[in-house]
Each structure stands twice: as structure tokens, then as C-alpha cells.
Amino acid sequence: MWKKALILPIIKPGLEGSYEVSKFRPISLLDIGGKVLEKIMINRINHHLYSKGYMNENRYGFRPHKNTIDAAMVIKNFVEQGLARGEVIAIVSLDVQGAFDAAWWPGILKELRESKCPKNIYELVKSYFNQRSAVMATNTHRIEKDISRGCPQGSCSGPGLWNLQYNSLLQINIWIELNWWLSQMI
Numbered sequence: 001m002w003k004k005a006l007i008l009p010i011i012k013p014g015l016e017g018s019y020e021v022s023k024f025r026p027i028s029l030l031d032i033g034g035k036v037l038e039k040i041m042i043n044r045i046n047h048h049l050y051s052k053g054y055m056n057e058n059r060y061g062f063r064p065h066k067n068t069i070d071a072a073m074v075i076k077n078f079v080e081q082g083l084a085r086g087e088v089i090a091i092v093s094l095d096v097q098g099a100f101d102a103a104w105w106p107g108i109l110k111e112l113r114e115s116k117c118p119k120n121i122y123e124l125v126k127s128y129f130n131q132r133s134a135v136m137a138t139n140t141h142r143i144e145k146d147i148s149r150g151c152p153q154g155s156c157s158g159p160g161l162w163n164l165q166y167n168s169l170l171q172i173n174i175w176i177e178l179n180w181w182l183s184q185m186i
Helices: 032-051 068-084 105-114 119-129 158-166 174-185
Strands: 004-011 024-029 132-137 142-147
Touching: 032 119, 032 158, 105 119, 105 158
Parallel strands: 004 132
Antiparallel strands: 004 024, 132 142
16 A cells, blocks of 8 residues: 555646646545655655765755855856856756656665665655555546556655756766867857
């Protein structure tokens, strides 16, 4: 029961009249025992990652003591300093559609291995991903599907696991890549 989510489709505000399936936000109702396990698991993972300094400091979402205002201030200061030096500023924003639904479990496990996560926590996460399913039922129909990726909407661990998966993306030194690309154009 801990690995089975009951899906409750909630209509997103303003999309009530739409016939698109994307008008629904699938909230996962999880067993209380599973939620407790998730909370303990993600707290242990985060303790390991932050105590080892593994998580990139340029990640602001779902982080303790960081928020979107901090991110906006970093961008503001970067732009002001660049403009003061007469530089051209380009900002790229990434919005991953369905990010929680697409969380790739092998990538999360890879990040845990690379962070030298203790074996007991790694094995717990590996087991957590194993044999998961989701159920959606109406008055007349019931659909159950095995799950092989993603983090349930409404889970305790989803944001932390998502941060872990995308941590390596923030390790890329974009300035070196951009300078190389610009030098090829000149």
C-alpha cells in the first residue's frame, strides 16, 4: 500500500471549460505510512547532500533558507554589474514542463551514487522506486498503472528528488561553453 497512489484529478483554475486532458492537475493521495517514510528518507538525503556541499548553490527552488527573491536578487546584481562594465547581457530561463512527472529514476540514483550517499539510504530510494503504481477510479471505471518515472504530485520527497536530478545541469560551466560558441562565430 505504501507504493500505491490514488490519483485525484483537480481542474486547474481557469480551465474548467477546456476539453484538454492537461486541464487536470493529478494529485497523488498516498498512504500515511508511505508519507512518513518519504519524509524521513528525503530528510536523510538532504542532510547528506547539504552537509557534504554536494548541491549547487545556484539552485534556489525547494532549498532551505533560499527562495525566489534570492534568485531574483542574484540576477538583478549580475545584470547591473554587467551593464556597468558595458557588457551585453543574455539570460536564459528553463521551464521544464511536467518536471515532476518526468523525473528519471536512474538519473536520481546516479546522482545519489556520485554524491557518495550512504548505502542504506541509496538502497531505500532504490526500493522506493521499485513496484510503484497509481490508481484512478470513477463510479464506473478503475485504471491501475505501474509507474517507472516521476515523483507523485503531493509527495514529500518530490521536490528534493527533482533538485537532485537537475543538480548536475547546474554544474555546467556555461561561460566556457558560451565563449567557445561566440569565438566560432567571429
